[in-house]
Amino acid sequence: xxxxxxxxxxxxxxxxxxxxxxxxxxxxxxxxxxxxxxxxxxxxxxxxxxxxxxxxxxxxxxxxxxxxxxxxxxxxxxxxxxxxxxxxxxxxxxxxxxxxxxxxxxxxxxxxxxxxxxxxxxxxxxxxxxxxxxxxxxxxxxxxxxxxxxxxxxxxxxxxxxxxxxxxxxxxxxxxxxxxxxxxxxxxxxxxxxxxxxxxxxxxxxxxxxxxxxxxxxxxxxxxxxxxxxxxxxxxxxxxxxxxxxxxxxxxxxxxxxxxxxxxxxxxxxxxxxxxxxxxxxxxxxxxxxxxxxxxxxxxxxxxxxxxxxxxxxxxxxxxxxxxxxxxxxxxxxxxxxxxxxxxxxxxxxxxxxxxxxxxxxxxxxxxxxxxxxxxxxxxxxxxxxxxxxxxxxxxxxxxxxxxxxxxxxxxxxxxxxxxxxxxxxxxxxxxxxxxxxxxxxxxxxxxxxxxxxxxxx
Numbered sequence: 001x002x003x004x005x006x007x008x009x010x011x012x013x014x015x016x017x018x019x020x021x022x023x024x025x026x027x028x029x030x031x032x033x034x035x036x037x038x039x040x041x042x043x044x045x046x047x048x049x050x051x052x053x054x055x056x057x058x059x060x061x062x063x064x065x066x067x068x069x070x071x072x073x074x075x076x077x078x079x080x081x082x083x084x085x086x087x088x089x090x091x092x093x094x095x096x097x098x099x100x101x102x103x104x105x106x107x108x109x110x111x112x113x114x115x116x117x118x119x120x121x122x123x124x125x126x127x128x129x130x131x132x133x134x135x136x137x138x139x140x141x142x143x144x145x146x147x148x149x150x151x152x153x154x155x156x157x158x159x160x161x162x163x164x165x166x167x168x169x170x171x172x173x174x175x176x177x178x179x180x181x182x183x184x185x186x187x188x189x190x191x192x193x194x195x196x197x198x199x200x201x202x203x204x205x206x207x208x209x210x211x212x213x214x215x216x217x218x219x220x221x222x223x224x225x226x227x228x229x230x231x232x233x234x235x236x237x238x239x240x241x242x243x244x245x246x247x248x249x250x251x252x253x254x255x256x257x258x259x260x261x262x263x264x265x266x267x268x269x270x271x272x273x274x275x276x277x278x279x280x281x282x283x284x285x286x287x288x289x290x291x292x293x294x295x296x297x298x299x300x301x302x303x304x305x306x307x308x309x310x311x312x313x314x315x316x317x318x319x320x321x322x323x324x325x326x327x328x329x330x331x332x333x334x335x336x337x338x339x340x341x342x343x344x345x346x347x348x349x350x351x352x353x354x355x356x357x358x359x360x361x362x363x364x365x366x367x368x369x370x371x372x373x374x375x376x377x378x379x380x381x382x383x384x385x386x387x388x389x390x391x392x393x394x395x396x397x398x399x400x401x402x403x404x405x406x407x408x409x410x411x412x413x414x415x416x417x418x419x420x421x422x423x424x425x426x427x428x429x430x431x432x433x434x435x436x437x438x439x440x441x442x443x444x445x446x447x448x449x450x451x452x453x454x455x456x457x458x
Contacts, residue, residue: 001088001115006054013053013091020046020104023096028052030089030108031222033122033356035434036068037301037458039222042087046104049091056086056111064120064430068302068354068457073437074430085110085118093219098185099230107219120427122358123215129365129422130214136372138267138280140365141211141345142258144221144357148228149203149245149252150175150237158246158455160203161237171198171205179205182231189227191220200314201250211257211345214365218357225353241458243300243308243352244451251308253315254299254353257333258364259345260284268332269344274381275323275332276344285321285330285346286378287371287418288364292319292329292350293402294416296409297435298363299351303406303442304454309350311387311401316349318386320399321378327385329402350402354458359431363419370418410435 020028029043030052042057061083065074074080089106097103110121117124133140150161164170172179179196186193192210199206209220229239243251260267260281271278277285288295300309311317314326321330329350335343351360370376379398386399394400403409410432413419420428442450 001111006115009088009091010050010054013050013094016091016094017046017049020049020094020096024102025096025104026102028089028094028104028106030057030087030106031226032063032087032108032110033222033358034063034066035122035356035359035431036066036438037354037356038066038068039226039458040066042108049089049094052087053089053091056088058084059087059110061085064427065433067434067437067441068454069441071437071441073433084113086113090219093216095189095223097227097230098188099181099227099234105223105226107222119424120430122356122362122427123218125423125427126218126358126362126365127215129362129369133365133369137262139261140214140258141261142214142217142256142361143209143211144217144353145206145208145253145255145257146221146224146228146241146353147199147204147206147252147254148225148239148241148353149201150178150205150232150239151203151245152237156452156456158203158240162203164198166200166204167198175205178231178235178237181234182207182228185227185231186224189223191224191227201252202246204250204252211259214361215358218361221357238456240455241353242451242455243302243305243354244447245455247307247447247451250313251315252353253308253349254351254355256299256348256351256360256364257345258348266341266344268346269334269340274378276334276340277332277378280372282378283372283374283376284368285371286376287369287374288346288348288367289319289321289330289378290371290376291367291416291419292348293409294412294419295360295363295367296350296403297406297413297431299348299355299360300409301356301406301435302354302438302454303445304450305352305354306403306405307447307451308352309402309404312385314349317402318382318399319402320382320386320397322382325382325384327387328382332381354454362422366419366422369422406435406439410439
């Protein structure tokens with residue numbers, strides 16, 4: 001980043017400040033997501049936004065090695081506290097926060113003191129891989145489903161903040177004002193909410209937002225989750241995105257929807273391959289499917305993630321794909337008759353919201369690009385729950401269980417050249433360090449202790 005770019009960023013921020021002040025904004029929070037999936041923040045008074053946009057604020061390099069409980073992993077040679085980075089907000093995404101009066105938010109990138117991009121910044125990584133795919137004439141549209149539970153009462157135990165059956169109007173009535181305020185706040189912040197409903201598990205809700213380009217979709221995921229939590233605070237409700245809030249419950253997923261486009265045409269529809277996929281879309285999807293075990297190290301990044309990832313719970317626990325099959329890890333969605341040209345997309349069901357959304361989407365793009373490069377093909381789609389198939393039928397279809405532990409998925413990630421080369425050796429080393437440390441942290445924990453320890457972190 002040279003001086004002229006810094007000046008341009010500062011000027012753009014200066015133009016925003018009067019409007020922000022008129023809306024009562026006092027300070028701007030700039031966030032990034034670390035390798036454990038925790039959103040970290042630095043803030044400045046609104047008058048300092050132009051300076052922050054140009055020169056950033058300092059942040060330790062050690063945040064690449066932060067574990068979910070704030071323990072710093074990594075080298076034992078004493079170098080962890082040495083060095084500094086700059087958090088620089090993307091002022092194009094500055095948003096006054098409807099549920100946090102006086103505050104605005106912006107996603108941030110991390111740069112070295114020299115002005116060079118930090119090689120471990122997940123947002124810059126995703127931006128780079130998005131541009132790499134675009135060089136092939138492909139635009140990616142994607143979104144993250146957001147599932148969460150609300151809890152009422154004191155202490156750290158989970159007590160459902162509303163009663164009523166899954167998908168039932170009783171639950172919506174019980175939290176009518178809260179649900180209204182969540183939707184209102186998101187709309188006021190420019191989020192295109194597409195649907196909202198009570199989900200299956202106790203106290204669980206879900207909303208979906210419109211598809212965007214990869215970086216923007218990851219930004220929106222961070223904003224949506226923060227907003228939901230802020231509205232909950234106003235109602236005395238605690239918010240959890242954990243994949244296993246309660247061991248006996250179903251848990252929260254973080255499904256990803258994506259589609260590929262070229263010259264305004266959806267490559268997921270109208271093609272001559274299975275279920276209407278184009279050749280490019282099939283190769284991309286096959287690249288993702290074969291790398292799902294490795295991608296779980298990004299999309300199911302905690303030992304607690306694997307308490308959710310079990311068969312016959314709509315979690316997508318098998319390496320399989322199929323049309324509207326909620327038990328396949330890749331669910332092909334074609335939409336209603338007549339809507340397929342714009343609605344067709346691929347849903348990846350095996351991920352959860354402990355994932356860093358930038359790292360996860362970067363992994364999906366790298367996996368898909370590798371599939372395209374090799375002309376990969378998909379196996380036959382599966383039209384039943386794989387758990388209902390016998391061992392011979394699974395073997396004949398090449399269908400396997402996804403990893404049952406973070407250890408297995410991390411080993412698969414490290415062994416996958418397409419993913420590790422796309423991420424770079426420094427980021428891979430940090431990811432491995434954090435994952436290894438969390439595996440060690442929870443090695444002796446019971447399922448109940450694991451769920452309790454991770455319930456309120458993210």
